Amino acid sequence: MGGSRGYSANPSDYKLLEEIGYGASATVYRAIYLPFNDVVAIKCLDLDRCNSNLDDIRREAQTMSLIDHPNVIRAYCSFVVDRNLWVVMPFMSEGSCLHLMKIAYPDGLEEPAIGSILKEALKALDYLHRQGHIHRDVKAGNILLDNNGTVKLADFGVSACMFDAGDRQRSRNTFVGTPCWMAPEVLQPGSGYNSKADIWSFGITALELAHGHAPFSKYPPMKVLLMTIQNAPPGLDYDRDKKFSKSFKEMVAMCLVKDQTKRPTAEKLLKHSFFKHAKPPELSLKKLFSDLPPLWNRVKALQVADLTATAHMQLKDAAQLALKKMPSAEQEALSQSEYQRGVSAWNFDLDDLKAQASLVCDDDDIHECKDDDESMKSSLGHKATAYCDPSLGKLSLNREVSQAECRGPGSIELLQIDCLNGKGKNLECAIVEAGCQEILGLKKNGSIIDVMGSTSEKDVVLTRANTVKPRETQTGPLTPGVVLSRSSSDWVHNSERSASKLELITWERDSICYMTAVSHD
Numbered sequence: 284m285g286g287s288r289g290y291s292a293n294p295s296d297y298k299l300l301e302e303i304g305y306g307a308s309a310t311v312y313r314a315i316y317l318p319f320n321d322v323v324a325i326k327c328l329d330l331d332r333c334n335s336n337l338d339d340i341r342r343e344a345q346t347m348s349l350i351d352h353p354n355v356i357r358a359y360c361s362f363v364v365d366r367n368l369w370v371v372m373p374f375m376s377e378g379s380c381l382h383l384m385k386i387a388y389p390d391g392l393e394e395p396a397i398g399s400i401l402k403e404a405l406k407a408l409d410y411l412h413r414q415g416h417i418h419r420d421v422k423a424g425n426i427l428l429d430n431n432g433t434v435k436l437a438d439f440g441v442s443a444c445m446f447d448a449g450d451r452q453r454s455r456n457t458f459v460g461t462p463c464w465m466a467p468e469v470l471q472p473g474s475g476y477n478s479k480a481d482i483w484s485f486g487i488t489a490l491e492l493a494h495g496h497a498p499f500s501k502y503p504p505m506k507v508l509l510m511t512i513q514n515a516p517p518g519l520d521y522d523r524d525k526k527f528s529k530s531f532k533e534m535v536a537m538c539l540v541k542d543q544t545k546r547p548t549a550e551k552l553l554k555h556s557f558f559k560h561a562k563p564p565e566l567s568l569k570k571l572f573s574d575l576p577p578l579w580n581r582v583k584a585l586q587v588a589d590l591t592a593t594a595h596m597q598l599k600d601a602a603q604l605a606l607k608k609m610p611s612a613e614q615e616a617l618s619q620s621e622y623q624r625g626v627s628a629w630n631f632d633l634d635d636l637k638a639q640a641s642l643v644c645d646d647d648d649i650h651e652c653k654d655d656d657e658s659m660k661s662s663l664g665h666k667a668t669a670y671c672d673p674s675l676g677k678l679s680l681n682r683e684v685s686q687a688e689c690r691g692p693g694s695i696e697l698l699q700i701d702c703l704n705g706k707g708k709n710l711e712c713a714i715v716e717a718g719c720q721e722i723l724g725l726k727k728n729g730s731i732i733d734v735m736g737s738t739s740e741k742d743v744v745l746t747r748a749n750t751v752k753p754r755e756t757q758t759g760p761l762t763p764g765v766v767l768s769r770s771s772s773d774w775v776h777n778s779e780r781s782a783s784k785l786e787l788i789t790w791e792r793d794s795i796c797y798m799t800a801v802s803h804d
């Protein structure tokens with residue numbers, strides 16, 4: 284982790300100035316390199332907060348320092364200071380495209396600017412792929428801009444060298460990334476992935492720049508995973524996105540093909556007419572920054588806005604749950620806020636995801652799953668425990684949970700609410716987290732409380748759970764078609780049966796939802 288270009292590995296040679304960015308495991312500062320009086324950026328990675336071990340981090344730093352391309356951020360040097368790794372880089376005075384959009388262009392950028400940014404980012408990808416790297420975290424937050432219009436792809440925190448012989452398996456199997464931008468094959472059991480995964484993420488980034496947010500970004504991470512696998516690929520809509528050219532729409536559609544073999548390479552994509560006609564960035568980008576305050580003030584403003592939004596949502600959440608009413612728009616907003624705060628922190632293991640994804644019904648399985656509903660109906664009155672467990676059985680909830688009792692892994696909150704069903708019987712539910720409700724498809728027609736409490740002639744039945752003996756808890760992994768469904772109707776069924784009490788307990792660990800349902804006759 285030595286130095287280069289004359290930048291020393293001595294922390295006292297650097298004067299840290301303002302904070303200019305923050306991510307899952309790092310805070311980035313503007314700094315002065317005192318011997319040259321040169322402005323640099325220093326990424327301070329908290330080693331205690333890092334998922335990676337020191338070898339991974341060392342590799343990241345080495346990879347970054349070997350990079351030599353005008354569109355890729357290169358590390359000047361890196362060294363350990365206390366429990367932090369400092370990575371010294373060029374300072375990009377306009378920060379990331381994400382920050383720029385958040386502060387000034389919430390609905391996205393104009394096509395000429397998008398074309399220029401994407402072309403430079405694509406040149407970076409072409410270079411990295413030729414060098415044998417997969418970036419694996421292409422997104423607007425990792426495209427940095429300078430005030431002269433320079434565009435650089437940043438953050439090799441999660442990249443791995445495909446040709447890194449000693450560790451090939453590991454680098455291919457441990458995917459740390461951001462779900463909205465992830466290619467379906469990365470989530471599919473048994474299928475490998477390669478640099479084409481970056482082309483998918485590039486397509487998603489194009490949509491992000493066009494709309495100001497990535498597709499599915501309002502949903503919680505687990506739901507995004509499922510939607511990526513199950514739904515048709517997102518794209519620019521020919522009607523809704525009228526302001527964008529046919530060429531742009533075509534280019535995005537080429538990237539967002541589920542079959543990775545049908546996606547173009549970066550080299551081929553660069554030849555697409557959309558990029559052939561892209562303006563040089565120094566012409567199309569500079570005007571984006573005029574009238575904006577300095578980067579550090581923007582970042583400060585965003586931090587304040589994030590904190591305020593979070594506090595606001597938490598207050599609203601508590602108040603509305605207390606009132607047993609949360610309009611779905613509010614739930615979505617809450618979910619989005621949670622998601623946006625958590626997205627970068629959401630690092631996961633590919634094997635876990637593959638295991639989960641394999642349990643999801645795809646379109647062809649839906650009929651099969653629907654047939655299973657009948658057997659579920661006959662299991663009413665029994666206790667069913669459904670797992671969506673990343674560690675496949677490592678964690679299970681096999682006890683009944685009473686009011687305010689459950690404080691499990693991570694931040695678990697249990698709120699028990701008594702609702703009356705139409706027959707005047709008590710219906711209890713314990714709900715933890717808006718994202719989980721959404722994953723489970725229970726929020727479509729309003730909050731789960733609404734669904735459960737207001738269905739006058741109906742009881743709420745969780746479908747697709749395995750038939751188990753009365754008042755026994757079934758443990759183990761989710762079986763196909765058990766939990767993950769696409770519509771609330773798959774979950775909330777009308778029934779002649781009267782389940783007088785239903786306990787539904789969900790909690791979240793690393794964005795994975797766990798659920799136990801108990802119905803009592």
Ligand SMILES: Nc1ncnc2c1ncn2[C@@H]1O[C@H](COP(=O)(O)OP(=O)(O)OP(=O)(O)O)[C@@H](O)[C@H]1O
Pocket residue numbers: 303304305306307308309310311324326356372373374375376378379382420424425427437438440627628
């Ligand atoms: N060289 C730089 N110049 C200016 N701003 C930077 C620079 N490097 C990073 N930033 C800002 O800091 C933010 C966080 O940096 P970075 O993405 O490297 O951290 P991270 O912890 O790896 O984040 P994540 O896990 O979300 O990708 C960036 O989104 C960007 O806004």
